[in-house]
Amino acid sequence: MRDMYRETKIKDVKITGGLLYEKRKVAAEKTVPYIKRALNNEIEGIQASGAFENFRAAAGESGKNFFGLVSQDSDLFKWMEAASLALQFERDEREIQKADAGGKSEALEGSIKKDLDEAVGLLAKAQQKNGYLNTYYILNGLKDRWHYLKESCQLYCAGHLMEAAVSNYEVTGETKLLDVAQKYADCIGRAFGTEPGKIRGYDGHAEIEIGLYRLYGATRINRYRKLADFFVEERGQRPCFFATEKRNGDVSDNLVYELEEADYRHSQSHMPVREQKEAVGHAVKAMYFYTAAAEKAGLNGDEELFQTLKALWDSVTKEKMYLTGAIGASEHGESFSYPFDLPPDLMYGETCASIGLFLFAYRMLLTDVDSCYGDVMERSLYNGILAGMSENGTEFFYTNALEIDPEKCEKRRDHMHQQAERQPWFECPCCPPNIARLLLGLNRYIYTASEECLNIHLFAESRFDAEGWTAEMKTKYPENGYIKLRILKSTRGKGRVKLRIPQWCSGITYIVNGMAVSPLTEKGYAVFLTGEEETMDIEISMPMEPEKIYADARVKDLVGKAAVMRGPVVYCAEEADNGEPAVLFWKDGGRMTWEEPLADEPYAYERIITEGWRLSSGEPGLYTTQPPRFEETRITLVPYYRWNNRGKGAMRVFLNTLFPAAVPGTVDRITGGKV
């Protein structure tokens, strides 16, 4: 029998301090207002967006033509979800700081709420009588609607509308946006399905499935779940729907991938989900599809489907994932490459793909409380996801390579898909609102609970109150690994508290109500029993030292290289601290010292200082028999997620290693590594 947890509600958890709190604060106070202005075309010098204008036109408030990519409605919807969640952040803020409530915070909510209400109003006005709501087709006379689903993004956009509506409803309790989403879902339900006269098709970019399951979760209306089930199972049925569907010329011109027309792997449509064993194709599409399929497996207790998802999970996380939780090793199609092909420089690593991996992991976790999911959640969160946004919250990475050489990005065509600096906006601005909604929704992913069990998956200063459990977590994680928990079970009977033991951690210790204990573990979770109305205090100490990390030898591009992690955080060498990182070598076995961040000093990053070697820059000619000379150097590392906040420069996560001139058996002893 599998675990079956429901997604934790945004209101049941407050994040009250620490890194995640700071990131959410920036997202609420800076990013959400910034994205609103970008989508409303109020910011000069960035790529134009028609997101708001298209809805004004569709609502009859202007006579403008559609502007932008066909996927553009989704930008607005993702922003609406982020903005809704930002309202919750503000309410939590006021609650936390009751003393000085009102003032700035109030004014801010006022502004976001006003923008949000405007958007909701536009959507309601633009929605067609039958519920249809996509500005590209409305403004083009609804011609060719439901044609060429492979690239038209209609259902993809609809899915994001549903997600926005559910979050908006959860936070505000208002149903206006939820009504719009339900009307559209019903419209889609009348068009798609296995019944005669309906389209047996699906979108080239999975997302509608997630939206429908969330709509089901909020409304408990079964037809949304059934429709999502249909989309999950229909994808990849033979013959491939995309091979036969009628084309829409305009749309295909709008989204050009140089892909083989018949390469349905790109949209995971090459075979039915139950036959899939390897993660392939567009990494974001894959994550969204697997997330939805995992939801289906969980909702129906479908063990066969769960095992399929577990195989795909293993394919992603054991063979195709970067150290930072980035996925998508190939720029071509923004897609997965073959197993162990993980070049640190040519990679794609879209921010949205790391977000998708986080969501997929959480969905698996609801059915299977195994630490492998939480491990990947924190890997992608503290690295691949957080790196996607600048410290000021208004600049973004679309791609996230582990190695950036600005000259290569500028001059080599095969590196031009990478940004050497975060950008204020993109022609396809999927990542900025996605990272905002992920950060503002983080509360959902820390705890899950039933009456019998409280699970703690992530570590953040926070409070949880639901399902008869109250928990308070005090920690500076990931700055250090010390956590204090106070847990109260107010419902009847004994209960279990499960705490994820991070993969990176060894030597974890627990003190429960003042007593050192050695708890039993279950699938990577430490298990504690507690009684009714009993307060349990758990102190957890996880030693957190910098460690060298080596990739599997099958990752050919990382042979001879090592990276450094401390806890869940991947570090990197930036040019700002080190000069050109390409010529740095680790001194293997060299001492690594972590330095606490200095408060209040700008760019006073937490750092790891270590000894290393630098290849001397003598100029002996292009090729020489003279062996390279090395000089001792100090290597300064900063968290990967904080890189590129000090201007443009080169960066590397993996550096060369000056391995000792080893004889077999001595390597481990010399380097002092764990065997």
Added chain:
Amino acid sequence: MRDMYRETKIKDVKITGGLLYEKRKVAAEKTVPYIKRALNNEIEGIQASGAFENFRAAAGESGKNFFGLVSQDSDLFKWMEAASLALQFERDEREIQKADAGGKSEALEGSIKKDLDEAVGLLAKAQQKNGYLNTYYILNGLKDRWHYLKESCQLYCAGHLMEAAVSNYEVTGETKLLDVAQKYADCIGRAFGTEPGKIRGYDGHAEIEIGLYRLYGATRINRYRKLADFFVEERGQRPCFFATEKRNGDVSDNLVYELEEADYRHSQSHMPVREQKEAVGHAVKAMYFYTAAAEKAGLNGDEELFQTLKALWDSVTKEKMYLTGAIGASEHGESFSYPFDLPPDLMYGETCASIGLFLFAYRMLLTDVDSCYGDVMERSLYNGILAGMSENGTEFFYTNALEIDPEKCEKRRDHMHQQAERQPWFECPCCPPNIARLLLGLNRYIYTASEECLNIHLFAESRFDAEGWTAEMKTKYPENGYIKLRILKSTRGKGRVKLRIPQWCSGITYIVNGMAVSPLTEKGYAVFLTGEEETMDIEISMPMEPEKIYADARVKDLVGKAAVMRGPVVYCAEEADNGEPAVLFWKDGGRMTWEEPLADEPYAYERIITEGWRLSSGEPGLYTTQPPRFEETRITLVPYYRWNNRGKGAMRVFLNTLFPAAVPGTVDRITGGKV
């Protein structure tokens, strides 16, 4: 005052043995007949060619439409040059082996001569009354002739016709093809030039300039030289000719580079040659243009132009050249990248570009007897060029990377321009006939001479007889560095013999007429004086040991890596001998042993055996804190030019190095390298 040598005539030198002899023999006996069949569409299963058929149609012998790329005439012309030179090879063969002359060799000449005469006949018949001769335009009604020179390849093809004609005339003494070329040159001369009514334009792909200079060399007709001078100086004049020329839609569809329309660097047309300082753009185009410009500088004693070419030479050879003499670090536009950007895997390294570099070097050498040119000639010849053709002479590399991973080439779009195996043919088959004509014309490049001076640039078993000098060179070079020379000066007065001292060589010794001597050196050449009617015997011993080679630290992709050379030959590690080369590490300071090839055993290559380390293929998970384990291994290296003659597999020239855990100053001592 500069040196001013004329190109050595093909008939003045016989290559009588050794590696270059073997390669020429394969080219004459296998490659030339094979290419004829390919161009005549007689080989099933390879890309179709219309080269012969187009001329039959243009000659009125068939009603077929034009087939193939617009550059296709040049394939036939390059084959005609190679075939003409093959006739010379056969004559030399008969002379060398007078005892068993006739038989097979006779029959072979018969066959090539017959094919060649058929082609010459077709050209003469297809040529228009005014001399025009390009099948693409003839078969398309001559419409839009001289339009869109940027991509139409008309003048490029014409240049190759002239080169073929000159070689054909030199070998056969017949003038039929030379007449065709002269008529076409005159036609071009009426169309192009600075005079009113003429086109002040040039071809997007330099080559006409070389052809015209060679036509001048053979005929001493000054108008060909003047026309070539015009093309050299006109390229890059402002405003750029290509910005304003009238388009030919058909042609532009035929040759698609995804290049910025205004990126005239691709064809070296971004500025006049005299302003150029950095080698940029398409590597083959650049080499052909620089070769022609160097000819102009030499012919006119133009020191300013020579200095320009020297700067471009330095740009190529000191900042943009691979260890193998490959050039073109970027697939995009088959072009140069920025200085020191020399990735061993993503590179292009077209065979034709190495050939072009060889030709550019030789042209510089005629004006400036400096060993830097001969060094690059032998670097590209023994590595980048010879690698372009299989041992059986019928399979070819278009690109020549220093690192091939067949799975990457097959599955990663950014590596798909590379071939993991030599190919029987290409849609654009420029390289096969180019390597054939280069190999068969090698005789020209070994010696240059005036009455006063005999220069020896390359080392090969050979005889030279011209300008009053007779020289006989006995050597197994590059198998070893021992050379015996017997030189006779039959003209009046004292003379000088100059011998290039290769860059790779240290400890060279000379014995002249039995006496050890220490000659003076001049620009990297050892100089010997000899008298009239005096026979001089020179024994040269160049110690030839395998040596590790390191790239400049600015080549970021090669930091921490080393390659092995022995003499001028670059070695590589093939999967066939070593398993996956990506996990191999040099044991720095490890002994390297060269093993002589075993005669008569197939694939009994000369090899270098050395000690190394192999990263153990334990499977500890994708990322681990466990330092890698190494096991001792034997690394077997074979000459790069011989790789991929034993089936598909991975190959690397540069391997990782397990540098000693060095402290400053000890590195050199430990590794025993030269400082």
